[in-house]
Amino acid sequence: MLLIDVVRVSEAVARTPARLGKIGHLAELLGRVGPGEAEIAIAYLSGELPQRQIGVGWRSLQDLPGPKLAATATLTDVDALLTKIKSVSGQGSQAARKALVHELFAGLTSQEQAFMLKLLGGELRQGALDGVMIEAVAKASGAPSADVRRALTLRGWLPAVGAAALAGGVPRLKEFRLEVGRPVSPMLAGSAPGVAAALAKAGAPAALEWKLDGIRVQAHRSGSEVRVFTRTLDDLTSRVPELVEAVLALPVEDAVLDGEVIALRPDGRPHPFQVTAARTGSKIDVDRLRAETPLSVFFFDALRVEGADLLDLPYAARQERLAATVPPPLLTPRLVTDDVAEAERFFAEVVKAGHEGLVVKALSSPYAAGRRGAGWIKVKPRHTLDLVVLAAEWGHGRREGRLSNLHLGARDPETGGFVMLGKTFKGLTDELLAWQTERFLALADGPTTEWTVHVRPELVVEVAFDGVQRSPRYPGGMALRFARVLRYRPDKRAEDADTVGTVRALMI
DNA sequence: TTCCGACAGTGGGGTCGCAAT
DNA sequence: ATTGCGACCCCACTATCGGAA
Numbered sequence: 199m200l201l202i203d204v205v206r207v208s209e210a211v212a213r214t215p216a217r218l219g220k221i222g223h224l225a226e227l228l229g230r231v232g233p234g235e236a237e238i239a240i241a242y243l244s245g246e247l248p249q250r251q252i253g254v255g256w257r258s259l260q261d262l263p264g265p266k267l268a269a270t271a272t273l274t275d276v277d278a279l280l281t282k283i284k285s286v287s288g289q290g291s292q293a294a295r296k297a298l299v300h301e302l303f304a305g306l307t308s309q310e311q312a313f314m315l316k317l318l319g320g321e322l323r324q325g326a327l328d329g330v331m332i333e334a335v336a337k338a339s340g341a342p343s344a345d346v347r348r349a350l351t352l353r354g355w356l357p358a359v360g361a362a363a364l365a366g367g368v369p370r371l372k373e374f375r376l377e378v379g380r381p382v383s384p385m386l387a388g389s390a391p392g393v394a395a396a397l398a399k400a401g402a403p404a405a406l407e408w409k410l411d412g413i414r415v416q417a418h419r420s421g422s423e424v425r426v427f428t429r430t431l432d433d434l435t436s437r438v439p440e441l442v443e444a445v446l447a448l449p450v451e452d453a454v455l456d457g458e459v460i461a462l463r464p465d466g467r468p469h470p471f472q473v474t475a476a477r478t479g480s481k482i483d484v485d486r487l488r489a490e491t492p493l494s495v496f497f498f499d500a501l502r503v504e505g506a507d508l509l510d511l512p513y514a515a516r517q518e519r520l521a522a523t524v525p526p527p528l529l530t531p532r533l534v535t536d537d538v539a540e541a542e543r544f545f546a547e548v549v550k551a552g553h554e555g556l557v558v559k560a561l562s563s564p565y566a567a568g569r570r571g572a573g574w575i576k577v578k579p580r581h582t583l584d585l586v587v588l589a590a591e592w593g594h595g596r597r598e599g600r601l602s603n604l605h606l607g608a609r610d611p612e613t614g615g616f617v618m619l620g621k622t623f624k625g626l627t628d629e630l631l632a633w634q635t636e637r638f639l640a641l642a643d644g645p646t647t648e649w650t651v652h653v654r655p656e657l658v659v660e661v662a663f664d665g666v667q668r669s670p671r672y673p674g675g676m677a678l679r680f681a682r683v684l685r686y687r688p689d690k691r692a693e694d695a696d697t698v699g700t701v702r703a704l705m706i
Numbered sequence: 707t708t709c710c711g712a713c714a715g716t717g718g719g720g721t722c723g724c725a726a727t
Numbered sequence: 728a729t730t731g732c733g734a735c736c737c738c739a740c741t742a743t744c745g746g747a748a
Contacts (some may be wrong), residue, residue, distance in 0.1 A: 241741065682739055
């Protein structure tokens with residue numbers, strides 16, 4: 199199949215707003231792709247590469263050669279070149295990689311170049327990712343989408359699942375099973391503004407588990423072999439020896455467990471997330487780091503124990519198997535209750551202990567991987583500040599032509615100026631985007647670049663955030679974590695905004 | 707007919723490893 | 728030694744479609 203065929207379908211999908219329409223376009227193409235190229239087509243059309251990452255980002259995509267006139271590149275040709283690009287590493291590799299990227303683009307028409315640019319830049323934005331592609335694979339293969347979804351849960355990679363479905367339908371999909379050593383798509387949590395709302399969603403009684411601010415881990419053990427995977431199914435094994443040892447010490451030969459690793463201080467309170475991230479992100483000199491910043495692990499689910507798959511069992515039954523497998527110090531603290539007041543007390547307790555919050559879990563829900571359903575609901579405390587808008591950046595995609603991303607500042611009473619604490623684009627409705635674009639242009643003042651409009655510091659905005667973290671980037675040495683706009687405060691002036699001192703007092 | 711669950715899009719801060727400067 | 732880039736960790740929120748109620 200030619201690349202141009204895929205490009206045309208991608209463009210049609212992007213033009214079609216209706217999901218069913220997108221699915222129709224995708225399924226039509228999947229119906230005519232050959233078995234050798236199905237995986238490539240599915241990957242490209244869901245914005246991914248069969249190679250996953252190839253070490254080429256936006257910077258490596260500058261200064262590309264001009265287009266060819268005739269579209270002759272096949273999917274196989276392009277795939278082979280991408281594999282070659284990925285395989286290049288070592289001294290002088292950047293020049294070699296650049297030459298190969300050059301070669302790739304020189305063989306494409308301008309239409310194909312535009313597509314590859316977006317695909318490699320991770321910005322395909324055609325309104326179809328895994329969720330839509332699952333339906334397209336189902337339609338093209340004749341298999342129920344539930345079977346496709348189930349296979350994806352167990353395999354974690356849709357192009358492989360889709361190719362199998364197209365080649366062999368339901369029987370081939372049924373061959374995907376939970377395998378020790380191969381990661382499963384992890385179950386994710388939705389969110390609720392408070393404990394009571396979360397209990398209402400999950401249905402009482404529900405289980406409340408501590409939410410630890412660390413790294414999600416899926417641990418697989420088969421005999422003396424242990425492997426650990428992250429939320430995105432990357433292998434983390436070599437970076438977390440403590441976890442490997444803990445799993446090897448369990449009284450089972452065969453298990454798949456879900457949990458969180460976190461760096462705790464000697465007094466048992468958690469380090470800031472940055473400390474855990476730095477520790478789990480390092481693969482050099484892990485033994486030395488381990489002595490300085492040991493990791494603890496807390497498990498909260500069991501997907502398989504001694505040959506028995508537990509995914510379809512209700513939460514309560516999985517908990518029983520977990521408790522029978524893992525010693526109490528390695529279990530995530532939890533409480534089962536239907537009493538809102540008791541739940542609120544538990545929430546206050548976990549926050550006081552320095553942790554992130556709670557995850558509220560329905561007792562009956564199976565391990566529904568990959569979807570943020572109502573089975574698990576997270577609850578976190580929320581801070582707010584009144585900050586001053588210092589500048590705004592032009593948006594992209596559906597926010598094109600609107601000033602979108604706000605630069606937020608706290609008042610500095612000593613200098614009379616403002617100290618930038620970070621940016622946010624979250625919480626803005628279309629109406630608010632239109633309003634602020636107009637307002638900011640009227641307030642424009644100071645240096646204005648291609649992307650940024652600086653404004654007179656007059657508008658006060660109420661911002662919610664999860665915490666204040668140490669920052670190497672911003673002048674105050676601190677930044678807001680997960681900042682989002684709640685509302686503008688036309689009733690407040692810049693002199694009424696919160697000060698740097700207030701923010702500093704919130705830093706961990 | 708209305709409601710609501712699932713999805714895609716729009717980006718945020720921080721850290722590491724690696725290659726180039 | 729320092730810097731820039733790419734890849735991953737953590738993530739919140741709104742708009743929209745289409746099936747459920």
